[in-house]
Amino acid sequence: MDATTIARVKALLDITSSTHDTVLTSIVASVSKRFESYLDRKLLAEARTQEYNIRPRQNKLFLREYPVSAIASIKIALDWDYASAIAVSASDYHVTSDTGTVHFTFNPITSYGGSNYAYAPDAIQVVYTAGFATSTANLITNYPDIAMAADLQSVAMWRRRDTPQGNSISVGGSSISYENPLDLVPDVIHALSPHRRLRFAANG
Numbered sequence: 205m206d207a208t209t210i211a212r213v214k215a216l217l218d219i220t221s222s223t224h225d226t227v228l229t230s231i232v233a234s235v236s237k238r239f240e241s242y243l244d245r246k247l248l249a250e251a252r253t254q255e256y257n258i259r260p261r262q263n264k265l266f267l268r269e270y271p272v273s274a275i276a277s278i279k280i281a282l283d284w285d286y287a288s289a290i291a292v293s294a295s296d297y298h299v300t301s302d303t304g305t306v307h308f309t310f311n312p313i314t315s316y317g318g319s320n321y322a323y324a325p326d327a328i329q330v331v332y333t334a335g336f337a338t339s340t341a342n343l344i345t346n347y348p349d350i351a352m353a354a355d356l357q358s359v360a361m362w363r364r365r366d367t368p369q370g371n372s373i374s375v376g377g378s379s380i381s382y383e384n385p386l387d388l389v390p391d392v393i394h395a396l397s398p399h400r401r402l403r404f405a406a407n408g
Contacts, residue, residue, distance in 0.1 A: 205248040207236040207354035244401040249335030255326035263308040269334035270304030276331040286329045353395035
């Protein structure tokens with residue numbers, strides 16, 4: 205899902221024709237994917253099935269995607285046979301939607317492989333729905349800071365489209381030098397940083 209629209213980017217660039225729509229569409233899509241990489245989570249809110257590591261006596265699980273809108277099931281299977289595993293009762297956990305944190309009222313495992321410290325790999329399967337928004341329009345409405353950051357980064361990429369790796373260009377007898385390849389611009393990083401996912405070694 206795109207983080208903004210080419211109409212918004214064209215408005216900032218004062219472009220009124222459709223001549224460059226194909227290029228701008230590609231830029232917006234690229235920026236949106238780059239944002240997901242930086243944020244370390246997806247923009248699109250949709251159903252997902254994911255497995256997580258867990259250690260003995262760990263009673264919190266940090267989901268990769270959030271905000272969380274629904275949990276369909278949580279299963280624990282040290283043998284990875286989720287089809288045979290019984291789902292954890294919804295009364296035995298609580299979800300903090302905005303952070304994607306699952307709080308269990310019990311310890312899902314007490315040991316793994318005879319160890320009280322070893323991580324159990326992919327021992328918990330979570331089927332849930334999460335993400336920023338179900339459409340670009342909803343993202344723009346609910347997360348205007350992310351959408352504006354996408355606008356700014358798209359504009360920066362458009363203006364550097366001929367010299368993305370850094371170069372010197374001549375304009376009317378004068379030259380403009382770019383020392384470095386185009387990265388996320390500072391204002392964009394400032395806007396995205398509060399939404400960036402924090403990684404935890406327990407379940408990554």
